[in-house]
Amino acid sequence: MAQRDRRRVVVIATGGTIASRSSDSGARAQDTGEQLLEQSGLEDSELDLESQDIAVTNSFNFDLGDLVAICSAVAHATSREDVHGVVVTHGTDTMEETLAILALTHRGETPVVLTGAQRSPDQADSDGPRNLRDAVRTAASDSARGRGVMLVFGGAIHAAWGTSKQQTLAMQPFEHRSGGVIGRMYGHAPYFFSTPEAPGQRQLQLPSEGFARLRVDCILSYPGADGALLEASLAAGAQGAVIAAHGAGNPGKHLVHAIEHAVEAGMLIAVGSRASAGAVAPIYGGGGAVDAVAAGAHLLGDIPVTQARILLALLVDQGTVEQARAALDEWTTPFRDLT
Ligand SMILES: NC(=O)C[C@H](N)C(=O)O
Structure with missing residues (x-):
């Protein structure tokens, strides 16, 4: 397929277990976005994949400044005409905060899909590569267009707003406070069966520089x-x-x-x-x-x-x-x- 016909998905990497490696002093984030893509098995796909590294950190160390950095990288990527979808790889511990800030500020039709992992890539049964493939395919799909920000994890598609980490070690750690997911991955494709009542018109401006000091x-x-x-x-x-x-x-x-x-x-x-x-x-x-x-x-x-x-x-x-x-x-x- 000619380069110009391939859908471009930008993968913004921030660290988390999906990027972590074990050591004597505990697991730590270290893999870059490019390395995550190499491990994902998506390399030969019909997609045009681009990666950016915002942070290589476990998300329990994030502060409001990190959220500002993620927000502006996402806003920049979604404003590009050549970008069909955006994926953010992220630690699960504070995934819900980043889902919130993106859901509250995202504009436009470009889907923004967050994902991560519960088991690091140096574990035999790591869920990272699968979650990343699912997230990228969702971001590239027609059916995700106009659906805003979402979380693709463990084969489920979660609404950004209202979803939080409810299980510490389970392979599906996320749940909405009032229950339910908005879709599932079937094979390689996302299938959406409900539309969340998102923050909608109550969208807010992107955070200012001063946000980090609040x-x-x-x-x-x-x-x-x-x-x-x-x-x-x-x-x-x-x-x-x-x-x-x-x-x-x-x-x-x-x-x-x-x-x-x-x-x-x-x-x-x-x-x-x-x-x-x-x-x-x-x-x-x-x-x-x-x-x-x-x-x-x-x-x-x-x-x-x-x-x-x-x-x-x-x-x-x-x-x-x-x-x-x-x-x-x-x-x-x-x-x-x-x-
Ligand atoms: N599963 C995870 O990603 C937890 C991880 N320690 C984090 O960065 O939040």
Whole structure:
């Protein structure tokens, strides 16, 4: 096939287990995008493959600056007319944050497909080459066009928004908080059977340079939790915080007091759940979600706390605290009456 007829897919490599090699001091990311493509068995395919290296790191070391770098590389690749699809290889530990920032900011028809691995390429049963082949074929397919950002992993196609790592070692570690995948790989081709209700029109601007310096913290509720960690977050200069509250979004009375104080001090506060699935809802008073809302917090419905943190950071990045508060209010309106 002539070079000009072959579909071009850009593979942006960032590290993770898919790029890791074992050593006496533990596994570490080291393979480049080009090496991943060599191992994938896609070399002789009818696709025109190009690789870029953004980082060679395990994703548990990423900070907001790394997300900015990934976002701008993806935005640049998707703006190119010669590019049919984009793949990002990434560690699974913080895949959900990168899925979130890309889902919230991606524009246009070019599909963006993230993937990774649970077993490194020096293990006999590594899932990396297969996942990468599936991701590249999805990015190159007609059926993925206009579907935005997605995660192809373990033969499943997941929505970007709402999906998080739920299993530490399983070969399918990802799940949506409300359940379900949007498609599956059948043979070499992606088959989509549902369309997620994505952030849609609520798309946000790409992160600014200052995004990397923002501070949005996550605070966990637990029996005996007081407001000390949220107070410390405020004192450290955080612009916002996401509370991983008990059950359906109940922070507990001490944390509710701290939320009230933090909101008065200008922090953006959102409440999700430390439970692994489902939505939060205003059901309980006496330290529950009803009181958290009265204290000025926003309930996150089924948005995972890790992804909500990225949403808050983008909102703070793009306007004043008041504008961010109004935008978060709009974002969380559909979840207000979930009881
Ligand atoms: N499976 C993985 O990719 C985990 C890995 N350690 C990471 O970079 O997140």
